[in-house]
């Protein structure tokens with residue numbers, strides 16, 4: 001297997017993205033513990049509508065991890081100005097805590113022109129939302145006629161949370177990541193994964209532990225984070241690197257029988273109640 005310049009002259013590159021949508025201190029702590037045990041610096045996008053009440057925890061994360069911006073309200077709008085205000089509100093709050101952001105992940109992964117235009121105004125280096133066709137490596141999305149200045153850094157679109165919601169057990173999810181990591185490694189595309197701590201990684205920390213252990217078994221992997229990788233990509237001035245790798249959803253089966261959908265609906269209700277409880281317990 002060859003070493004790629006896009007991988008900093010390694011055979012592979014790995015980064016893990018965390019979105020803290022609902023700040024759940026216990027689950028955040030458990031997720032952080034796994035990263036620190038493995039000595040891995042992940043990129044954490046903090047949603048600040050709940051994050052604002054957890055200054056101590058976020059500063060603790062920033063001690064060993066890369067903390068970035070997941071907006072104030074967990075919402076992505078169509079309008080440029082609304083997005084801009086929402087991004088900058090979180091940016092300002094984090095800056096006051098001594099955290100300078102250059103990366104953004106849009107709530108719900110919803111990229112649109114109104115968001116892209118807002119991002120141009122922030123001066124941010126990159127955002128992480130989506131893949132476009134054969135763009136699995138970072139790329140500059142089209143903004144009308146011209147290319148955006150803000151780099152897009154895609155991640156593998158299936159998270160542990162998606163698997164749970166699709167009826168996978170914890171063990172089946174771990175098997176899924178074993179397989180997908182092998183595939184991304186063999187195809188030589190970035191092994192960039194993401195998930196959430198609340199009710200997922202923090203509840204089942206063995207999944208993240210397994211993912212890290214699995215990647216460590218591979219030969220010659222560059223362990224980085226999204227911000228460092230975006231800086232590297234921009235500094236090297238790489239052009240688009242399209243790949244033939246189109247099986248984004250390889251191994252992923254949607255199990256949506258009628259029964260499945262009934263269970264999902266039920267779980268959705270449970271999740272909603274759980275989120276309300278978390279909000280009452282930990283915030284305000």
Ligand SMILES: [Zn+2]
Pocket residue numbers: 019020021047070074106107108
């Ligand atoms: Zn989110």
